[in-house]
Amino acid sequence: MAGKNRKLITLQDMKKPQDVQLSAPDLNSYMKLPKPYDTVESQPALKEPKGSWTEKNITFLDGYAGIENLVRPETKEEERALVEKFLSGLEKILSDDTNRAMIQPLLLSLEYCAKCNTCSEACHIFEASGKNEIYRPIFRAEVLRRIAKNYLDKNRKLVRKWDENDPDLNWETIARLGELAYRCNLCRRCAQTCPLGLDNGLIAKEIRKIFSQEMGIAPKPLHEKGTMLQLKTGSTTGMTKPAFLDIIEFIEEDIEEKIGRKIKIPIDKKGADILLTHNAGEFMAWPQNPAAFAILFEEAGLDWTLSSEITGYDSVNYGIWYDDYQAKQIGTLQFKVARELGVKRIIIGECGHAHRAAAVSLDRSVTGEHYIPRESSLPLLWELTRTGKLKFDPSKNNFPVTLHDPCNYVRSMGIVKPQREILKVIAPMFREMTPHGVDNYCCGGGGGFAIMNSMNFAEFRNTVSTRKKFQQILNAFADTIDNPDIPKYICAPCSNCKGAIRDILEYYDATEKYNLQYDGLVELMVNALASMDRPYLEFLIEEEE
Amino acid sequence: MPFIEFNGQQIEVDEDGFIQDPSIWTKELAEFLAKTEEVEEMTEKHWKLVNYLHDYYEKFGIAPMIRKVTKETGISNKEIYELFPSGPAKGACKVAGLPKPTGCV
Numbered sequence: 001m002a003g004k005n006r007k008l009i010t011l012q013d014m015k016k017p018q019d020v021q022l023s024a025p026d027l028n029s030y031m032k033l034p035k036p037y038d039t040v041e042s043q044p045a046l047k048e049p050k051g052s053w054t055e056k057n058i059t060f061l062d063g064y065a066g067i068e069n070l071v072r073p074e075t076k077e078e079e080r081a082l083v084e085k086f087l088s089g090l091e092k093i094l095s096d097d098t099n100r101a102m103i104q105p106l107l108l109s110l111e112y113c114a115k116c117n118t119c120s121e122a123c124h125i126f127e128a129s130g131k132n133e134i135y136r137p138i139f140r141a142e143v144l145r146r147i148a149k150n151y152l153d154k155n156r157k158l159v160r161k162w163d164e165n166d167p168d169l170n171w172e173t174i175a176r177l178g179e180l181a182y183r184c185n186l187c188r189r190c191a192q193t194c195p196l197g198l199d200n201g202l203i204a205k206e207i208r209k210i211f212s213q214e215m216g217i218a219p220k221p222l223h224e225k226g227t228m229l230q231l232k233t234g235s236t237t238g239m240t241k242p243a244f245l246d247i248i249e250f251i252e253e254d255i256e257e258k259i260g261r262k263i264k265i266p267i268d269k270k271g272a273d274i275l276l277t278h279n280a281g282e283f284m285a286w287p288q289n290p291a292a293f294a295i296l297f298e299e300a301g302l303d304w305t306l307s308s309e310i311t312g313y314d315s316v317n318y319g320i321w322y323d324d325y326q327a328k329q330i331g332t333l334q335f336k337v338a339r340e341l342g343v344k345r346i347i348i349g350e351c352g353h354a355h356r357a358a359a360v361s362l363d364r365s366v367t368g369e370h371y372i373p374r375e376s377s378l379p380l381l382w383e384l385t386r387t388g389k390l391k392f393d394p395s396k397n398n399f400p401v402t403l404h405d406p407c408n409y410v411r412s413m414g415i416v417k418p419q420r421e422i423l424k425v426i427a428p429m430f431r432e433m434t435p436h437g438v439d440n441y442c443c444g445g446g447g448g449f450a451i452m453n454s455m456n457f458a459e460f461r462n463t464v465s466t467r468k469k470f471q472q473i474l475n476a477f478a479d480t481i482d483n484p485d486i487p488k489y490i491c492a493p494c495s496n497c498k499g500a501i502r503d504i505l506e507y508y509d510a511t512e513k514y515n516l517q518y519d520g521l522v523e524l525m526v527n528a529l530a531s532m533d534r535p536y537l538e539f540l541i542e543e544e545e
Numbered sequence: 546m547p548f549i550e551f552n553g554q555q556i557e558v559d560e561d562g563f564i565q566d567p568s569i570w571t572k573e574l575a576e577f578l579a580k581t582e583e584v585e586e587m588t589e590k591h592w593k594l595v596n597y598l599h600d601y602y603e604k605f606g607i608a609p610m611i612r613k614v615t616k617e618t619g620i621s622n623k624e625i626y627e628l629f630p631s632g633p634a635k636g637a638c639k640v641a642g643l644p645k646p647t648g649c650v
Contacts, residue, residue, distance in 0.1 A: 051560075052547060053560060068560055221647060225645075225647040225648075226647070226648075229647060229648075233606075235648060236647055236648035236649070237607060237646070237647055237648035237649075237650060238606060238607045238647060238648070239607055239648075240605070240606055240607075242605060243605040243606065243607050246605060247610060247613075250610070250612075250613050254612065254616075279649050280648055280649075281648050281649030281650045282649075283610060284607075284608075284610045284611070284646070284648065284650045285610070285611060285649075285650040287610055287612050288612075314648075316648065316649060351649075450649065451647075451648070451649055451650075453561075454560045454561065455560060495649045496649055499649055499650075
């Protein structure tokens with residue numbers, strides 16, 4: 001059912017002229033949030049878009065714009081180029097020669113969909129939007145499917161040239177489809193639930209790939225300031241080796257001041273058992289996370305190191321969200337660092353997409369001389385807990401805790417139990433979200449959304465794509481939400497998810513009003529370490545002061 | 546790229562108003578950018594923060610981590626939001642002439 005004030009959108013609508021906006025943001029139509037955000041008045045009002053981009057960018061899909069360099073063509077030639085380049089990119093993603101890694105699941109997903117809509121029920125964005133047709137997972141896929149059907153033959157070769165009088169395809173369709181590829185978190189909950197195993201998330205990603213590889217169009221935080229900056233400086237944060245070393249020195253001093261222990265963080269230790277890799281965003285925004293890893297690894301006596309080599313200190317790989325070629329380049333460099341250091345394995349810290357990129361996506365594309373075993377830190381942390389190498393006093397975590405499951409290693413890799421077994425040991429007031437584990441919902445920041453903040457995209461994230469997660473969080477803490485004296489901890493072991501959750505809490509002022517706190521898993525572990533004589537979590541330290 | 550007009554000059558900024566060339570940054574430009582960030586007057590504390598950010602950027606090519614900022618300037622995170630309502634990354638860094646922070650931060 002469409003929202004109250006909303007007309008049903010059809011595929012034909014995608015080609016409406018640019019002065020027609022297909023849908024408009026509307027809090028009244030969205031999925032209801034639990035108390036205390038159960039009224040529209042209790043939520044921040046939507047902002048009227050302003051700025052020159054409202055005229056320039058593609059706002060005529062749903063009133064939002066996420067891609068800086070996807071802009072309205074100014075001439076007939078530019079219109080033609082937009083459509084023709086898209087069509088040639090489409091031919092490439094449907095060719096065995098140019099899309100070998102993805103062609104099989106992509107073709108299956110395009111050819112076998114029975115439109116049963118099981119996926120729609122599973123999609124948090126579709127549900128949160130009040131079931132807005134344009135966000136239905138198969139809507140996006142169907143637009144692509146129809147273009148492919150009209151322009152390619154049975155052997156998937158382009159058989160027609162675009163004619164500007166084509167009643168089914170114009171530049172507005174392509175432009176809207178480009179933005180629509182960024183209304184999916186690529187969480188693959190739809191793929192998990194599909195009775196045929198088809199993957200509409202993959203279709204969204206492949207559309208992104210056409211735009212990036214063939215048309216040079218991609219969100220700036222993912223491409224220009226993402227993979228390109230990482231290839232140039234070693235990190236999407238722009239962090240260079242001297243900056244990294246300065247940060248590590250600071251973290252060492254900080255650990256000593258905070259917990260009274262002098263820890264030397266090993267850097268570039270040749271032949272170590274473990275190369276620990278972090279999302280460099282942790283160093284910049286959440287240094288307590290790499291610090292907590294250092295405290296735990298030292299306490300457990302592990303043989304480990306960090307790397308200060310270019311690409312060795314940033315585990316991110318935004319390429320998997322929009323461009324396989326970029327993903328492969330970055331992955332190759334990251335594995336090379338580990339090989340040259342002579343470590344036995346890479347252990348991936350609390351970053352979901354780094355897990356999926358390094359452990360799954362690159363498994364087939366970076367092989368041979370660069371091969372190096374890659375493992376998640378979570379089973380290792382559980383091993384250290386289970387065998388008593390780390391000893392805990394759970395009474396230190398005497399506040400409600402819930403767990404967010406990052407899609408990239410829970411759904412995509414099946415790492416479900418270690419983090420819960422740890423929480424059962426260290427957090428007596430742990431409660432699950434509903435649903436959880438492989439049935440979890442995305443934080444709403446997946447697929448690049450957490451770092452896309454240009455124009456008005458953050459509002460889409462904060463009101464639509466993270467809405468389901470916010471609902472789950474509020475439900476998990478329904479018993480104590482009214483009491484601001486009780487801190488409520490959202491354990492989110494993933495940098496990207498933490499970023500999205502931080503923004504939800506800030507947007508709804510939920511930390512200030514209801515004492516909702518968030519951070520990773522290792523911080524909570526350090527806080528409960530039996531050997532610690534003072535709290536580690538910031539909000540507990542502030543409370544004491 | 547959008548432009549802003551400052552002292553009769555066209556200055557290139559990104560979609561969010563961050564200047565594109567940090568080398569053109571001056572105190573006067575900082576004061577001008579502060580106005581776009583709902584900062585009416587740059588007090589001593591504003592300058593302490595902005596100068597720290599600018600100096601760190603000159604040395605390392607990135608913005609300093611937020612924890613380092615609060616520790617070394619003695620200005621708490623909460624105070625930063627009082628000084629620059631849109632926060633350390635969007636507000637203070639912009640006034641200090643840094644590019645918009647990138648990556649998962």
